[in-house]
Amino acid sequence: MVSAKMYELGTKKSTIRTIFEFGRKRAAEVGEENIFDFSLGNPNVPTPDFVRDAAIEILQTYEPAQVHGYTVAPGNPLVREALAQSINDRFGTHFVGKNIFVTSGAAAAITICFKALAEPGDEFITFAPYFPEYKVFVESVGATLKVVKPRPDDWQIDFDDFRKLLNDKTKAVIINSPNNPSGAVYSRETIAKLAAMLEYQFNQYGRKIFLICDEPYRELAYGVDVPWVTDFYWNTLVCYSYSKSFSLPGERIGYIVVPNAVDDFDKVFGAIAGAARVLTHVNAPSLWQLVAAKCAGQKIDISPYAHNGKLLYDGLIAAGFECVKPQGAFYLFPKALEEDDYAFCERARRYDLLLVPGADFGAPGYFRAAYCIKTETIERSLPLFKKLAEEYGV
Amino acid sequence: MVSAKMYELGTKKSTIRTIFEFGRKRAAEVGEENIFDFSLGNPNVPTPDFVRDAAIEILQTYEPAQVHGYTVAPGNPLVREALAQSINDRFGTHFVGKNIFVTSGAAAAITICFKALAEPGDEFITFAPYFPEYKVFVESVGATLKVVKPRPDDWQIDFDDFRKLLNDKTKAVIINSPNNPSGAVYSRETIAKLAAMLEYQFNQYGRKIFLICDEPYRELAYGVDVPWVTDFYWNTLVCYSYSKSFSLPGERIGYIVVPNAVDDFDKVFGAIAGAARVLTHVNAPSLWQLVAAKCAGQKIDISPYAHNGKLLYDGLIAAGFECVKPQGAFYLFPKALEEDDYAFCERARRYDLLLVPGADFGAPGYFRAAYCIKTETIERSLPLFKKLAEEYGV
Numbered sequence: 001m002v003s004a005k006m007y008e009l010g011t012k013k014s015t016i017r018t019i020f021e022f023g024r025k026r027a028a029e030v031g032e033e034n035i036f037d038f039s040l041g042n043p044n045v046p047t048p049d050f051v052r053d054a055a056i057e058i059l060q061t062y063e064p065a066q067v068h069g070y071t072v073a074p075g076n077p078l079v080r081e082a083l084a085q086s087i088n089d090r091f092g093t094h095f096v097g098k099n100i101f102v103t104s105g106a107a108a109a110i111t112i113c114f115k116a117l118a119e120p121g122d123e124f125i126t127f128a129p130y131f132p133e134y135k136v137f138v139e140s141v142g143a144t145l146k147v148v149k150p151r152p153d154d155w156q157i158d159f160d161d162f163r164k165l166l167n168d169k170t171k172a173v174i175i176n177s178p179n180n181p182s183g184a185v186y187s188r189e190t191i192a193k194l195a196a197m198l199e200y201q202f203n204q205y206g207r208k209i210f211l212i213c214d215e216p217y218r219e220l221a222y223g224v225d226v227p228w229v230t231d232f233y234w235n236t237l238v239c240y241s242y243s244k245s246f247s248l249p250g251e252r253i254g255y256i257v258v259p260n261a262v263d264d265f266d267k268v269f270g271a272i273a274g275a276a277r278v279l280t281h282v283n284a285p286s287l288w289q290l291v292a293a294k295c296a297g298q299k300i301d302i303s304p305y306a307h308n309g310k311l312l313y314d315g316l317i318a319a320g321f322e323c324v325k326p327q328g329a330f331y332l333f334p335k336a337l338e339e340d341d342y343a344f345c346e347r348a349r350r351y352d353l354l355l356v357p358g359a360d361f362g363a364p365g366y367f368r369a370a371y372c373i374k375t376e377t378i379e380r381s382l383p384l385f386k387k388l389a390e391e392y393g394v
Numbered sequence: 395m396v397s398a399k400m401y402e403l404g405t406k407k408s409t410i411r412t413i414f415e416f417g418r419k420r421a422a423e424v425g426e427e428n429i430f431d432f433s434l435g436n437p438n439v440p441t442p443d444f445v446r447d448a449a450i451e452i453l454q455t456y457e458p459a460q461v462h463g464y465t466v467a468p469g470n471p472l473v474r475e476a477l478a479q480s481i482n483d484r485f486g487t488h489f490v491g492k493n494i495f496v497t498s499g500a501a502a503a504i505t506i507c508f509k510a511l512a513e514p515g516d517e518f519i520t521f522a523p524y525f526p527e528y529k530v531f532v533e534s535v536g537a538t539l540k541v542v543k544p545r546p547d548d549w550q551i552d553f554d555d556f557r558k559l560l561n562d563k564t565k566a567v568i569i570n571s572p573n574n575p576s577g578a579v580y581s582r583e584t585i586a587k588l589a590a591m592l593e594y595q596f597n598q599y600g601r602k603i604f605l606i607c608d609e610p611y612r613e614l615a616y617g618v619d620v621p622w623v624t625d626f627y628w629n630t631l632v633c634y635s636y637s638k639s640f641s642l643p644g645e646r647i648g649y650i651v652v653p654n655a656v657d658d659f660d661k662v663f664g665a666i667a668g669a670a671r672v673l674t675h676v677n678a679p680s681l682w683q684l685v686a687a688k689c690a691g692q693k694i695d696i697s698p699y700a701h702n703g704k705l706l707y708d709g710l711i712a713a714g715f716e717c718v719k720p721q722g723a724f725y726l727f728p729k730a731l732e733e734d735d736y737a738f739c740e741r742a743r744r745y746d747l748l749l750v751p752g753a754d755f756g757a758p759g760y761f762r763a764a765y766c767i768k769t770e771t772i773e774r775s776l777p778l779f780k781k782l783a784e785e786y787g788v
Contacts, residue, residue: 002511010668047458068645104679111672116397137674250461271404273405278403280498
């Protein structure tokens with residue numbers, strides 16, 4: 001009587017959800033302070049005051065219809081201009097309002113791109129470890145997701161495996177840097193090599209493959225440069241969200257950058273509008289469009305994340321874990337202490353350390369620890385990680 | 395290289411859009427005050443002060459993470475309780491939080507229901523005149539929309555035609571009362587008869603047909619009662635939006651009511667969650683969830699719409715038009731003065747009267763005039779409507 005597929009998608013509990021619910025139950029039994037929940041990527045740095053102040057000022061001084069009226073589907077024209085300008089100021093690009101499609105966050109942005117581009121039989125390629133919703137979203141538009149195997153020494157790209165997956169069904173390649181869950185930032189070398197391989201596909205076979213960059217963590221990078229990808233490859237769509245940088249995940253505000261250079265700009269932009277329409281994203285929330293325009297490009301303080309990341313990394317290394325040094329986002333992705341990462345995470349739970357198995361992200365044998373939590377919780381967790389490692393004889 | 399269907403949906407201009415753009419062009423030529431734009435259903439009564447004040451108070455006094463954090467997909471639990479309570483207070487129902495799924499407006503609410511329910515081969519039925527996006531949304535989930543012919547004497551339901559369309563492929567029936575574009579409010583008799591016919595389908599053939607009520611205009615009714623439909627039929631889903639009542643169309647906030655009585659509640663609610671997920675409605679905008687909870691049930695002033703509706707209705711009748719008296723929403727749906735409603739609207743344009751042909755809503759021979767505009771514009775338009783009627787020898 002209902003769609004079996006929708007029922008499955010709405011009720012099958014994700015591993016993260018199951019861990020989270022276990023945590024809530026344990027917290028009720030042993031107290032919140034005795035649960036070390038590294039499972040959720042929910043920003044814990046408060047929304048900056050300048051964001052709140054901008055929202056209040058808009059509410060107090062603008063005409064209500066200017067704030068709360070429908071905007072055209074791609075967003076308020078002044079907002080689109082402001083967002084383009086802010087990108088230009090930071091990356092030396094030359095975008096204008098018509099290159100921006102304002103969206104309800106990054107999940108909407110990437111899925112609108114998938115739906116706009118997907119034709120029957122299309123394949124999309126991404127790189128493990130990867131955000132598991134990619135598979136759900138790509139399959140929801142009738143396409144197939146192919147996954148390049150992980151490169152655990154630095155979580156950059158395994159180009160040999162990537163080359164094997166490229167074919168004439170490849171519609172687009174999805175990258176996510178800074179990365180959830182690995183914390184890696186793709187280097188200029190990685191992006192340049194990726195671009196060169198896509199160029200080769202075009203020059204050799206006439207394949208105009210799209211590169212979709214999912215960049216909600218762009219500003220969360222610690223001492224490394226996050227290359228601006230449209231500088232490297234012409235057929236690139238950039239998807240952004242203010243969820244992490246401004247700690248606004250509940251408000252659903254982000255955008256897609258559609259450069260003039262993309263193959264058949266008018267077709268792509270038109271199809272993006274059609275996809276937004278049938279996904280019923282009538283317009284991105286209008287107050288938050290105005291707030292984003294006012295605040296775009298303002299400096300945020302990422303030092304709490306940098307501090308937490310270093311603390312957890314140093315603690316895990318001291319306890320004997322192997323882990324690539326964090327470069328961005330707010331995750332560590334260390335090696336599990338036994339081959340079966342599910343079993344390892346089960347064992348960690350006995351210490352009330354809540355970790356997510358890497359297999360969930362397409363990288364078995366590893367685990368994700370989100371450090372967007374209280375510094376004190378991390379400090380108090382370190383002796384437990386040490387005990388856990390000792391159990392394994394590390 | 396892109397989805398042809400999405401391109402078509404994103405670029406094919408609707409009649410309303412074309413009229414609107416004509417109006418903008420003419421306004422630049424002859425001045426804003428000389429254009430009589432009755433084409434758009436954009437609320438012109440400002441957002442109530444209590445809504446703005448609630449938003450500011452929340453921003454000033456709550457912890458940012460409480461306001462802007464992700465909520466669970468069906469919405470903040472306290473918000474769901476408050477919305478259920480407000481419905482109970484007004485309609486004597488007994489809903490609780492678990493009966494509410496908070497959505498990004500009504501377009502999302504109805505499409506989430508369509509996607510949750512649709513199985514291959516399913517048919518949905520609605521009644522002309524109807525909101526044309528229903529067809530787009532129903533087809534986007536792989537189902538077919540069947541349309542019952544209009545009943546122009548009062549814009550209630552043509553039950554004989556409805557009966558012909560009911561069959562074992564009918565998954566759901568969609569109603570919209572107060573209605574866009576007719577302004578009709580379905581009477582208790584209409585709803586009772588509709589419910590009886592659906593009951594008969596169940597008793598006779600075991601068909602558990604869903605009734606989906608799209609109710610963004612619920613509070614905009616002038617001296618008539620808008621029946622609460624779950625009182626009449628068990629298998630009913632109610633979709634609501636604050637776009638019109640609180641003049642918040644840009645903010646995208648509404649909800650679905652899923653009564654305990656619906657066929658297989660857990661399956662339906664689970665499938666709704668799955669549909670919201672793949673339509674990438676991660677959660678409804680979180681600030682506006684809190685505002686809705688604070689303001690739900692507060693009285694709004696609909697007298698400007700009531701005044702405008704009476705003024706336009708009386709003026710059109712005096713000019714010789716035929717029109718069913720407005721009961722709700724902010725539209726009149728009079729008879730065109732020639733059979734071809736497109737030709738009629740073209741002719742009205744020569745007076746800079748911008749009207750929408752009824753054929754767009756499945757009711758040829760009529761036109762829609764939205765009266766959510768300045769009262770003065772309506773006053774100044776009446777002599778032009780009179781001249782237009784005189785041209786037709788009325």
